[in-house]
């Protein structure tokens with residue numbers, strides 16, 4: 001299930017349960033003749049129903065649907081206004097489903113801010129109108145619900161982020177992995193088409209990697225790969241992204257970089273790697289294949305293939321060189 005779908009379901013179910021709870025409150029108050037509270041609950045139930053309708057209507061944009069903040073602000077301020085005007089402190093517990101709904105539907109910071117905006121004036125009102133011990137009990141109950149739910153959501157967000165990072169990160173180098181490359185490259189191609197800016201890529205391979213592995217062992221080669229990743233992170237600029245393809249190849253996506261730019265950065269990478277003294281291995285060089293997106297390049301595989309062929313071409317001309325496709329040599 002996609003995240004958008006999951007959110008549509010949880011938001012819909014959240015609003016649905018809140019509607020049920022508030023509707024029951026409305027009926028109860030109608031039965032006992034508390035008409036003011038009945039109208040309040042009916043108004044709130046209408047808003048939660050509007051929440052369900054909005055969730056369904058904006059189901060394709062659930063990750064950033066701004067209408068939820070408007071609906072929840074209406075619900076929170078409605079309850080607060082009712083407490084102030086009806087001088088009724090017996091409806092404090094009505095805030096419980098609202099706090100949960102805030103945290104379930106809004107981003108954590110927004111949800112906390114809105115919930116505190118509800119609880120703070122409520123606390124003042126309760127301390128003015130009730131014996132301190134009763135007010136303290138009611139407010140601490142709300143604060144405990146808010147804290148526990150917020151901690152749970154924070155922990156979930158944190159774990160989801162870690163899982164996502166793990167899924168797109170190479171365990172040896174810490175750079176992005178090949179799986180994430182196609183996704184990002186396709187986005188960059190679409191962005192370049194929409195905005196008309198240039199986009200270049202580099203396929204970079206360590207020269208004589210197999211021979212070096214036979215000589216120094218897999219562990220030392222992995223250390224070299226890791227050190228080279230750190231070096232590349234230091235050379236490229238913010239906005240460029242780095243990927244590890246296998247044990248001896250890297251890929252770079254360089255947005256806003258024209259042909260002349262990719263030549264400059266490829267040469268800089270080649271030179272700085274060749275000049276560096278690498279632990280255990282000593283000297284290491286790389287072959288770089290570069291290319292810039294042309295008008296007909298709308299898919300990732302054409303760019304990747306051209307960069308790979310350019311890298312093979314550079315390698316054919318001897319190690320420690322770069323080649324710009326469709327055939328212009330940068331340096332051998």
Ligand SMILES: Nc1nc2c(ncn2[C@@H]2O[C@H](COP(=O)(O)OP(=O)(O)OP(=O)(O)O)[C@@H](O)[C@H]2O)c(=O)[nH]1
Nearest residue numbers: 235236237240254255256257258260261262264265
């Ligand atoms: N994507 C990318 N392009 C680079 C990088 N370094 C250089 N370039 C490209 O090469 C061009 C010339 O770079 P430099 O020789 O460093 O000159 P510069 O005027 O200091 O470059 P900028 O201020 O970064 O534009 C830049 O305009 C970029 O197109 C880099 O780290 N990443």
